[in-house]
Amino acid sequence: MTLAEVQTSAPAIPASALYQSLLRHDAPFILDVRNPDDFARWRIEGRAGLVVENVPYYDFIEDEEAATARIPAGRAVLVVCAKEGSSQYVAELLRERGIEASYLEGGILSWGNLYDRRDIVRAPWGRIIQIARPARGDVSFVIASDGAAAVIDPLRHTAPYRVAMAEAGARLTHIFDTHVHADHISGGPALSHESGAPYFVHPYDAIHPIDMLPATIAYTPLDDGQVFRVGQVELRAIWYPGHTLGQVNFLAVAPDGSRYLFTGDGIFLRSFGRPDLGGKGEAWTPLLYESMTRRLPPHLTDETVILPAHFSTLDEADAAGRVGATWGVVRRNNESLAHLASAEAFSTFVLGNLPEFPPQYVEIKRVNIGLRNPTEAEAEELELGKNVCALAQ
């Protein structure tokens, strides 16, 4: 091997192929060769039982023998690093020792930026398309019907939505955020700027909850109960304060009577959105209780498909990668919903199970209402890692 550059015969595995194997739960042994701090901050996660080992690449440089001994014998190995150089280097060392090693193309950076697109439903009246960033556990949707399209909770990069809408032969007419997000930068304002379609957000979320400063972005205020039409689909906004003051759920009703509830950071498949990311957890928890026990139930049927904006673990995705389930299934399987007997019990449960508050979430909310305008590199840094919008399980 020359010192000028890494040359490797190891195959490059694209992030999309890695994702397929994570969904199938047949991924090779994942060897992450970044430094332990970076690994602790953020790593590849899959279904329960996936093993990811961290052996920094410099351990191979220091003592190749000892580092190699930490890899289980007889397994194919996928080597992962930040951008890909070190993983090529280590994969080549392993191949020289007869180990079947490949590397993640573009490193964990490309995994973080992978967008995955799947149909939730494809019917004569139209389609609901799921667009996810699996590494972050972020999920968004396109509703396309009769040549019109609405986007719900679009993520930062707008190209995947343009591609999905072009493929569905639909023109963007409505852009919705269920709420102003704290964990990721919304693609809503950029999509609105590109297309001219209005960007809807509830006015209560257009004020930064900690700075108490108003939005500078262009948006159209949403009302509780407001009804939109996207082709043949009727879409109703249901005010659902708690995670934020202005969070809404969107109920889509198709002409065949099927119902889809876009819950944003309301109800997740295995948890629900935490009420403290505005810095007012104790004050907002009773609002969340009201939303969960009073505001939302009249709109729910057991057949309504729950489509949330996040997952916390890949086990929430089905074999086809869809993050959705009927309310009948969710209300039975989501154990966090077992604490709704009284407002007091709910508050005790919620406030006792709040995960860490990522400090960058305050800044991301600023970005999302136009109070900050980060560079691409700063945006990447702000969005590093997986969302922590759910209550701890």
Place this chain on the structure above:
Amino acid sequence: MEPTYHQTLDVKGAKCPMPLVKSRKAIGELPVGHILRVIATDRGSVADFQGWVKAAKNVELVAQETTAESGQELYVHYLRRTA
């Protein structure tokens, strides 16, 4: 104040893992006690060198500093061979 050093390794433009691979080699060719100055443009080298010296048998990280050269960030590492 920049530490004294005996030799300089310029790895500007080299991407991970090369700054570290070349530093490892250069340290091995240095007399014990001497200090190598490594000039890199790879930002990841800062954390990686810190991790590396914890695992390395005969290398000490004396100092790290960030400077700029015609608008480009430079990450400078001072490494002492200890054995």
